[in-house]
Amino acid sequence: MTEQQTRPPTSMADLSAEQINEISKGTFADLIGLRVTEAGPDRVCGEWTVTPQLHQPAGIQNGGVLCTVVETLASTGGxxxxxxxxxxVGVNNSTDFLRAVREGTLTAEATPLHRGGMQQLWxxxxTDEGGRKIAHGQVRLQNLPHRA
Incomplete structure (x- = not known):
């Protein structure tokens, strides 16, 4: 094994999508079935399958699932x-629901709009399997530096 393979990751920047999915087991993101498919400082992607367990009483996916995905992917990238x-840490999440979904696999892509010393905006x-926009969100993140 190389040093890179044996050395434990020191930050999120060192984690692969597979490692993020592994450490997410048992979390809320895991509960909704979110799988990170690509992870890096400039882009994070994920996917999940809409099931009846993720529906609201009207029979469509609950908006809280979309908010969770938006927050999780933006925070991972940040x-x-x-x-x-x-x-x-997330300090604001604004997610607009554009199209109702009852089933299928959805994908999400997080990218930065601004990255500053104290805050980031992602x-x-x-989108659905046909490439139609289902939701659009923005997350403002607060950067908390380690204390010296």
Missing amino acids: SAWYGERGVV QVVV
Whole structure:
């Protein structure tokens, strides 16, 4: 094994999509079936399958699932970018629901709009299997540097 394979990750920037999915087992993101498919400081992608367990009483996917995906992917990307400098926390999540979904696999892509010393702003676009926009969200993240 190489040093890279044996050395434990020191920050989110060091984690692969597979490692993120592994450490997410048992979390809320895992409960909704979110799988990170690509992870890095400039882009994070994920997918999940809409099932009846994720529906609201009207028989469509609950908006809370979309908000969770938006928050999770933006925070993952923001954490990967901020790296060993500290941690990031979400301070605002604004998600617009554009199209109702009852079933199928949805994908989401998070990309940064702004990355500053104290805050970041990420956008997340959710699409269905036909490429139609299902939701669009923005998450503002606070960068919390480690104390010296």
